[in-house]
Amino acid sequence: MIHLVLLDNEAVQALGHPDHAKHRRVVSYVQVVAHRKQRAKPIYAAVPTCVRVEAGWDRTAPASAFLNRLRVVDVPLDTAGANVAARIRHEPGVSVPDAHLGAVIQTSTSQKLTVITSDPKDMRAIAGTGDVTIVAL
C-alpha cells in the first residue's frame, strides 16, 4: 500500500529552518518516513511544485541543501492536474498552491494519503471527496 505524505507551505518552512518553532515536529514526520522506508514500506514524502514555489524552495540554492537531501519528491502540475486545480481555485479564498495540493489529493492513486498542513480546515475543503488524513501543524 503506497503511502504519500504531502507537505504544505508551513511544513516546508518548518522543515527547512532548524530555528522554526515546528521544525522538530516536522522532522519527526520525516523520521517516521525514514524508519518505514528501512522496513521496505512504500512511503514517500512529496511537495506539489506550486507549494514549493510559495515556500521559496529553490532546489538549486545552497540554502536548500538539507531539504533537497530529504528525498522529498516534486509533484509537478501537469495539464490534467492544472484543470483540476483550476476548478478548485474557483472556490472562495483558495490559493494556487492550495489548489495544486487539492488537485494532487483528488487525483492521487496512492492507497494512503496524508497532508501535513497549518490549515486543516482549508485542506478538508479542497480535498473534496478524496480520502486523506490531515495532520494539523
Next chain:
Amino acid sequence: MDNFSQAIDRINELMDSSDGKTTNTSMRIPSALREAAGLVVSEFGAAPSTTALTTDALRGTVEAVVLQAVLDHHYTQHPKARPTLAELAIAAAELDGHPLAAKPDLLRRAAVEIFERHPQADADAVLLWAEARTFTSP
C-alpha cells in the same frame, strides 16, 4: 563542501537521474537467491521481472540509508531537532490517522515502557504496543 555532503549529493543526483543507461553488473549474486527471486516473480507476480525486483529493492535500500544518514547528520548539527521516541510515536499515529493520535499521553507512556526493554524500538513498535494495551485495559 565536506565529504559527507558530497557523497549524499552525488547519491541523490544519481538516484534522480533520468538517464536510462544500464550496466552489466559485476556483482555476483548467489545462484540460489537469484533462482528464488525468479520464482517470486514468476509465481507471485512480485515484479515485472527479476531485474525489476532487484533494482526496486536496491533503490529502496539506498533511499532508506541516505535519508537516515541525512537525518543523523542533522541531529549531530542540531541536537534539539532530534525527536524523542514518544514524539515519533505521536507523529506515526498522526500520519496514519490512527485513533491513538488523539491520546498522546497514552503514546508517551507506551514509549517509556517500550524503551525500557527495547531501546532500539521505533515509532511503529510503540504504536502497536499502545494499541495492544488498549485491548487489555478495562
